[in-house]
Amino acid sequence: MLSGPGSLRRAHFGPLSAFLALWLLSGGVSYAADSTPEAAPAAAAPAAAPPAEAPIDPQVARGKYLTDAGDCVSCHTRKGGAAFAGGLGFPTPFGTLYSSNITPDNETGIGKWTAADLRKAMHEGIAPGGKHLFPAFPYTAFTKVTDQDVEAIFAYLKTLKAETYRPPANSPAFAMRWPMAIWNALFFKPGRYVPDASKPAEWNTGAYLVEGLGHCSACHSPRNMFMAEVQERAYAGGAIMDEVAEGKVRRWSAVNLTSAKGGLAAWTVEHLASYLKTGVSDVAGTFGPMNDVIVNSTSKLTDDDVKAMAVYLKGLPVQENQGQPVSGADVQAGAEIYKKRCDECHGSSGSGGMFTAPPLAGSAIVQATDPASLLNVILYAPKRAEGISYGEWETMKPYADVLSDAEIASVANYIRGSWDNKAPAVKPADVAAQR
Amino acid sequence: MNRLLGTLTGIALMAGLAAPMAARAEDKDVIDYRQNVMKTLGSQVAILGAMAQKKIPNDNFAAHLQILAETAASAKAAFTPKVVGGKSKATIWDNSADFNKKLDELVQVATAGATAAKAQGAAAGMPRLTCKGCHDVYREETK
Structure with missing residues (x-):
């Protein structure tokens, strides 16, 4: 039931169009109806491969698709910098954190990492050497990604051009990493995604993408004073800091993704799928921080996968907005x-x-x-x-x-x-x- | 003689005063004409858009597209006199070749759409109208 996207050869338009062809041909990350909890989701074999010169490793192609699904590039790329070389600053109440270089440079990137190292980082939030990562890197969501998919991502990252670039140092508040062990004990529940056998395969695919690589809750769930997502109010809406105008960073609210009246009640599955795939639906168009998510990630997913995400999101437990409404x-x-x-x-x-x-x-x-x-x-x-x-x-x-x-x-x-x-x-x- | 002179002076003065008043009234009429044409276009695209999004029945799709096409064709006359004001920027007349080209395109697309809709009804689909392309360049924002 589980098959890779098959071998694909590089089209004469270059590797980019070969990957594009793969997205179009691949069946995305669909869970098979008979998936077991251990089973890794996999892409269907493409019906045909375009004319080619050199083969592309199917695991690498799948890794690229999954890397897109995780929107890794948006956070791991600084303005004007090389893709995946890191250095983008994240303002937090405790100071600024900078994303790391995830190109395979030996000294400044992940050149010396093994697939097991990436698994540990994504599943446990721990980098080689036992260094605790901060949850600005959403390992709280990535812990749900299967081993097989992390390995595919690793295989793809290894094919990137090594960029020698060391991001700026984090603010002093982030010099100490041991408190993260306590934070993890209190707020982090590691573990791979477990499909719900009572739900359709499409819902499970959507859940796997939304809860895992999509890490939607990182912005769309409220956080407590320790910056941990409030599970009881999952997807009820959150807040992030991002640019509002050139060089000006301000607060943004991320909407309530549940189908509450103040959330996505007015959205159908088709609206959501269209929004994720094209950035626009009859009810809204993308702007602000969602632009990168759409352009770099969801627009690159297969139609089936974005629909699955939409189906899962429409089925989220409803969380009404809080506060006394303005009146009179x-x-x-x-x-x-x-x-x-x-x-x-x-x-x-x-x-x-x-x-x-x-x-x-x-x-x-x-x-x-x-x-x-x-x-x-x-x-x-x-x-x-x-x-x-x-x-x-x-x-x-x-x-x-x-x-x-x-x-x-x-x-x-x-x-x-x-x-x-x-x-x-x-x-x-x-x-x-x-x- | 003096009375005659006085009367002539009076008439001249009145004419002098009246001329700008008449011009102002005319400008206002021109602006009203333009705005009414644009309102008609706006109301028709609103109806057609709601039909395309299946919010309302689309039985009269062809009829509304026909109104749109004919109104668009009449718009050129409404914008011919150079009267800056309302929401019209002076650049409409500074770049009249580009403005008229954009307007011609709208007329062409709407007319072709109306012809298709007359034959096939709503199945002909929404023509690719471009309102925004012109508004972005030539329409002043409300201050």
């Missing part, structure tokens, strides 16, 4: 600004349109308890992803220089409390914090 005069105060600035594209009923803008009624971004991402959109306009077609939606303009904090709070409250939307009030100080 606080909502109506922003009606005029909405009419003047937003109505033309988003519509008087907030339903948007194919030729104007995505809907605001029922939107997860609009209703997120934490308004950070909504405010970023109003202040800086949604940053579109390169190479993604947003159809005929108009280009939204930034309002940072047009509206005051009070005006932005006011119009945000109008859309958070209209058309059956429900979300807590936004204060001018919330807007100021995003400037």
Whole structure:
């Protein structure tokens, strides 16, 4: 039942198009219906191979697909730097962490690592030499990835060009690594993904991707004061720091991925699959931190795999948003600004349109308890992803220089409390914090 | 003589005063005309978009596409007088060749779409209209 993608030869367009062909031909990571807990998911054999010169190791090809599924490149690449050479900074409440070089350079990368070393890092959060890794590297999710898949990823990483580059040192707070042993004991549950026999194969494939390599919960689940994901509120929405404009890093809220009214209730499986595959659906288009996830990862997965992820996400236990919804005069105060600035594209009923803008009624971004991402959109306009077609939606303009904090709070409250939307009030100080 | 002079002066003065007033009224009418044309285009694409997304019945798909195509064809006349204002940027008339080319493309695509829809109904599908390409360049944001 478990077969690799088969041998593929390099097409004359070069290795990139050979890999592209593989994505198209491979059956993704589908779990077979008779998968056992130990069974590794595998890609189906391609129906045909393009004309070729040199063979590509099927394990390497599969490793590339899985590396894409894990979106490794987005975090392990600094701005302007070589892919996978690391050095991207992650601002945390404790200081800045830098991603590592995962190219096979012997001194600065993972050139001396073995497959077992990568397994230990991904499954246990421990690098060679016993060094504890920080969970900015989501080993809390990667622990669910099968041994076979980690080995394929390792085989692929070994084929990358070795880049000699040492990322900057982490902030002093991260010099001590032993506290991570305590953190792991308290918050980390190691173990491979165990398929749920009562669920269809598609759901299991989706669960494996979402919970494992996709590490969606790393951003979309709330974290406690120790920066551990709150399991009881899994996928209820989280927050991360990322760029809002060139060189300006601010807070972003990651939406509630469950089908709560303030989450993805308005989304169908088809909407979600389309969004993950193309970056756009009738209900929303990608912007901000999701751009890299779509462009570097989910858009490269097979149609079957993104659909499986969508099926799993739509089946998540519902987690309602928290907080007292804004109401009455606080909502109506922003009606005029909405009419003047937003109505033309988003519509008087907030339903948007194919030729104007995505809907605001029922939107997860609009209703997120934490308004950070909504405010970023109003202040800086949604940053579109390169190479993604947003159809005929108009280009939204930034309002940072047009509206005051009070005006932005006011119009945000109008859309958070209209058309059956429900979300807590936004204060001018919330807007100021995003400037 | 003096009375005649006075009357002539009065008429001249009135004409002088009246001319700019008349011009202003005319500008407003031109802007209204443009805005009404754009509103009609906007309302038709909103209807067609909702039909394409299956939010509403698509029985009148061809009819709305026909209205869109004819309104788009009339838009050129609405933008011929150079009157900066409303949401129209001066660049419409500075780069009139490009502006008219974009408008012609819209007319062409909408007309072809309307012809196809007349024969096949909604099955003809949504033509690839490009509103945004023009708006991004030539439409002023509300201040």
